[in-house]
Amino acid sequence: DIQMTQSPSSLSASVGDRVTITCRASQAISNYLAWFQQKPGKAPKSLIYTASSLLSGVPSRFSGSGSGTEFTLTISSLQPEDFATYYCQQYKSLPLTFGGGTTVDI
């Protein structure tokens, strides 16, 4: 199974900060990587697929990069509505696996 490791597991930030979350795969997954945002009590929401493609309607302050085994999600200027937990996920091979999550709080 491909293990997905996110870092950090949590971070504290302020509105306007630039935030970067890293996701590492235990083996190469090309660009078969997605990022999700989840707020408490809500379903996850897809932000990015194929490592860097932004879904329609997702603010441009979100961006993704990487290929192979190392990936990043960047929020260029953190907004109040961005405080949430973020997950990465590989869909290169079965079983599909998620990172452990990164909680972004104040």
Place this chain on the structure above:
Amino acid sequence: EMQLVESGGGLVQPGGSLRLSCAASGFTLSGNWMNWVRQAPGKGLEWVANIYKDGSEGNYVDSVKGRFTISRDNAENSLYLQMNRLRAEDTATYYCVWRNDFQFWGQGTLVTVSS
């Protein structure tokens, strides 16, 4: 407006069965893989199963193989998960998710396995 609405969750005793449903509206499920993902209370996300666009292939995480069956009815624009021999560790919110790159999620249905 795109919607995925799960139903069928609830309280069930260990060893029991439940059938989850996921109804799509505003778009068609056919033509894309569909998935079930679960999240235990206070925990992270776990992929459970997926099914090919025509229903001819299903895949499962090891912990549910032989107990869960994923199916779909493209005419009804719906996805299903039959869960048998339920265990306490199956307690979770179950989400249906559209596409193999997980672009759209339902709101989830809670399954609680407890005596």
